Amino acid sequence: MTGPLDGYRVLELTSTVSGPMAAMVLADQGADVIKIEPPLFGDTARYLGSSRAGMGAMFAVLNRNKRSVALDLKMEAEKEAFMALVQTADVVIENYLPGVVKSLGIDYETLSVLNPELVYASISGYGQSGPYVNRRVFDPLIQATAGTASEQGGDMPKNMRAVVYDKVTALTTAQAVTAALLQRGKTGRGQYLPISMLDSALYYMWPDMMWSRTLLGDNIRHKGELADYFPIFRAKDGYVSIVLVSDDSLEMLSIWRGSELHLDVRYSTLPARLARAAAFNIEIEALLADVSTAEICEMLDAFGVPVARVNTLDNVHEDAQVLHAGSLVETEHPAVGPMRFPRPPARFAGAAFPERHAPYIGDHTREVLASIGVADSVIDALEERDGNNAVTLAAALEAEGSG
Numbered sequence: 021m022t023g024p025l026d027g028y029r030v031l032e033l034t035s036t037v038s039g040p041m042a043a044m045v046l047a048d049q050g051a052d053v054i055k056i057e058p059p060l061f062g063d064t065a066r067y068l069g070s071s072r073a074g075m076g077a078m079f080a081v082l083n084r085n086k087r088s089v090a091l092d093l094k095m096e097a098e099k100e101a102f103m104a105l106v107q108t109a110d111v112v113i114e115n116y117l118p119g120v121v122k123s124l125g126i127d128y129e130t131l132s133v134l135n136p137e138l139v140y141a142s143i144s145g146y147g148q149s150g151p152y153v154n155r156r157v158f159d160p161l162i163q164a165t166a167g168t169a170s171e172q173g174g175d176m177p178k179n180m181r182a183v184v185y186d187k188v189t190a191l192t193t194a195q196a197v198t199a200a201l202l203q204r205g206k207t208g209r210g211q212y213l214p215i216s217m218l219d220s221a222l223y224y225m226w227p228d229m230m231w232s233r234t235l236l237g238d239n240i241r242h243k244g245e246l247a248d249y250f251p252i253f254r255a256k257d258g259y260v261s262i263v264l265v266s267d268d269s270l271e272m273l274s275i276w277r278g279s280e281l282h283l284d285v286r287y288s289t290l291p292a293r294l295a296r297a298a299a300f301n302i303e304i305e306a307l308l309a310d311v312s313t314a315e316i317c318e319m320l321d322a323f324g325v326p327v328a329r330v331n332t333l334d335n336v337h338e339d340a341q342v343l344h345a346g347s348l349v350e351t352e353h354p355a356v357g358p359m360r361f362p363r364p365p366a367r368f369a370g371a372a373f374p375e376r377h378a379p380y381i382g383d384h385t386r387e388v389l390a391s392i393g394v395a396d397s398v399i400d401a402l403e404e405r406d407g408n409n410a411v412t413l414a415a416a417l418e419a420e421g422s423g
Contacts, residue, residue, distance in 0.1 A: 022050045022370065022371060022372070023048070023049040023050020023051075023368050023370075023371035024049055024050055024368050024371075025046055025049040025050040025051035025198070026050040026051075027050075027052075028046075028050075028051045028052065028110045028111065028201065029051070029052045029054065029108055029109045029110050029111070030043055030046050030047070030051045030052065030053045030054070030109065030110065030111040030112075030113065030197075031054055031056055031102075031105060031106065031109045031111065031112045031113070032053055032054065032055045032056065032086070032113050033056045033112065033113065033114040033115075033116070033121075033126075034063075034113055034114060034115040034143065035063040035064050035065060035115065036063070036064060036065045036068075036115075036186070037065065037078075037082065037159075037183055037186035037187065037190065038115055038143050038186045038187075038189045038190050038193070038217065039113055039114065039115035039143050039190070039193075040055075040063065040065065040079075040082040040083055040190075041082050041186070041187055041190030041191075041194075042113055042141070042143070042189075042190040042191070042193035042194045042197070043055070043086065043113055043194075044081075044082050044083065044084065044085065044086070044190075045190065045191065045194035045364075046111070046194055046197065046198075047084070047085035047086050048084075048085055048364045048371075048373065048374075049364070049366075049368065049371070050368075050371060051110075051111075052087070053085065053086040053087070054086070054087050054088075054089055054105065054109075054384070054388055055083060055086045055087065055088045055089070055379070056089055056091055056093075056102065056105075057088055057089070057090050057091075057381050057382070058090070058091075058092060058093075059090045059091075059092050059381070059382070059405060059406060059409050060381075060409040060412065060413060061381075061413065062088070062090065062381040063079065063083070065078055065079045065082065065083075066079045066381075072356050072357055073355045073356045073357065074380070074413075074414070075353075075355070075356050075378065075380070077359075079378060080353060080356055080359060080377070080378040081359075081361045081378075082378075083378035083379070084361075084374045084376065084377055084378050085374055085375050085376055086376075086378065086379065087376075087379060087383070087384035087387070087388055088379035088380065088381055088382055088383045088384055088385075089105075089382065089384055089385045089388050089389065090381050090382030090385055090402065090406050090409075091385075091402075093124050093126060094124070097398055097401075098402070099124075099125070099126075101389055101392075101394050101398065102126070103131075103134060104392050104393070104394065105388070105389075105392060106126075106131050106134050106135055106138070107134055107135055108392055109135065109138065110137070110138070110139060110201065110210075111138070111139045111140075111141070111197055111201070112128075112131060112138060112139075112140045112141070113141045113143070113193065113197070114126075114140075114141070114142055114143070115142070115143035115144070117144075117154075117156075118142075118144050118147075118148045118149070118153050118154075119153075121142070128140040128142070128212040132210065132212075135210070136209055136210065137204060137208065137209060137210045138210040139197055139200040139201055139204065139210045139211060139213065140210065140211070140212050140213065141193050141196065141197055141213040141214075141215060142212070142213070142214045142215065143189060143193055143215050143216075143217070144157070144214070144215075144216050144217070145157025145161065145162060145216065145217045145218065146165075146216055146217070146218050147214065147216040147218065147219070148214050148216075152165075157217065159183035159184065159185050159186045159217070160179045162185045162217045162218055162221050163179050163180060163184070163185060163221070164177070164179075165218060165221075166185070166218060166221040166222055166225060167225075167229070168180065168184075168185075168221065168225060168229070171229055171245075171247070185217050185220060185221040185224070186217070188217075188220050188221060188224045189215060189216075189217045189220040189221075192215060192220045192223070192224075193213070193215050196213050196215060197213065200213060228246045228247075229245075229246075229247075231245075231246060232244075232245060243291075244291075244294050248294055248297060249263070249265050249290075249294070250263060251297065251301050252330060253301065253304050253305050253308055254305050254308070254309075255305075255308045255309070255311055255312065255313050255316055256308070256309060256310055256311055256312050256313075257312050257313055258313045258329065258330060259313070259329075259330035260308070260313050260316050260317065260327060260328065260329055260330060261327065261328045261329075261330060262304070262316075262320065262325065262326065262327045263325075263326035263327075264293065264304070264325075265290055267282070267288065267289065267290070269324075269325045269326065270282045270287070270288075270293075272320070272323040272324070272325050273304075273307070273320065273323075273325060274307070276319055276320075276323065277307040277308075277311075279307055281303055281304075281307070286299070286300075287300050287303070313329045313330075314329070316329075317329055337360060346363065347362055347363060348360055348361065348362055348363070349361065349362070349363050349373065349374075351374060351377075353377045353378070354377060355380070356377075356378075381406065381409075381410075382402070382403075382406040385399065385402055385403065385406065386399050386403060389402075
């Protein structure tokens with residue numbers, strides 16, 4: 021049995037995170053995702069972060085369940101092969117700089133003539149037009165423009181330690197693609213989906229981070245910022261998150277620790293606690309200074325007080341709930357070796373995971389192109405080129421490693 025998108029074909033012309041993750045979601049759900057990569061270097065994410073056997077860990081996660089075809093779309097014969105693939109596809113996802121697909125002759129207007137049912141998603145940083153259209157985009161720039169960096173840092177703006185909006189955009193794109201496929205089932209036609217990281221960021225952050233800036237005009241009762249409700253507290257052997265929004269929760273914690281802090285008028289209500297947050301946090305940490313995180317979680321769980329241990333990146337895989345739910349899978353990439361990464365949170369009946377591991381550049385060029393009738397002579401030439409490129413790339417990577 022296969023996933024719910026079995027039978028749909030996606031052509032992915034993307035690199036790094038936003039596009040590859042969007043296509044990964046569709047691949048995890050059963051779509052046949054064919055990653056079209058430029059010869060030699062391919063997706064730049066192949067070389068980012070920790071790596072083994074010539075493949076980066078991030079790439080290995082984001083490109084599972086895909087097939088790789090190496091094509092230079094500036095070469096006529098290879099572009100013809102791509103156009104033949106387009107006629108078999110349901111979806112194209114690209115994240116080139118705005119205007120590049122037009123210059124290559126693979127924009128939506130061109131491809132929809134070949135395939136009117138095509139759903140075509142274009143991911144960009146700031147959109148397909150406007151004052152920032154030519155700006156090179158990285159996730160931290162979107163964090164800056166959307167206001168997130170300002171909120172994270174307090175007095176000094178600070179980026180989140182994650183490419184959060186690359187991934188938000190990926191999830192937005194994957195959902196938009198499946199919605200467009202559903203609509204196509206009603207209309208019989210595909211459509212163009214321009215999706216920007218900035219729009220995705222604002223859509224994502226607005227409900228909570230902007231709740232003090234949503235209502236316009238007068239007579240608004242402001243209640244502080246949501247993030248201020250959730251401090252982290254130091255304990256004997258680590259940190260815990262305890263949500264003390266409810267007065268009852270503070271009372272239960274205080275009684276357990278033999279304290280009357282909940283009766284202190286400086287902290288007995290949520291507005292009072294928020295107004296004196298720094299002092300209140302010191303008081304709570306004093307109550308927890310000689311208690312382990314395990315004991316805190318056990319006792320507060322029993323009292324119905326919202327609590328969680330703050331895991332580190334090195335021990336999150338050992339968390340009891342993560343283990344119980346099977347949230348992470350440990351598997352063996354045939355070349356890269358043992359890996360650990362999360363299962364899709366939505367698990368569809370009968371869908372195998374992972375069905376295949378991330379490919380090297382052009383691993384499936386012959387398999388895919390032969391299936392659509394591309395001449396053997398063309399495929400032979402591509403494989404010879406890719407073989408020469410592999411030798412060149414290996415030498416370059418070895419030289420970089422030794423340097």
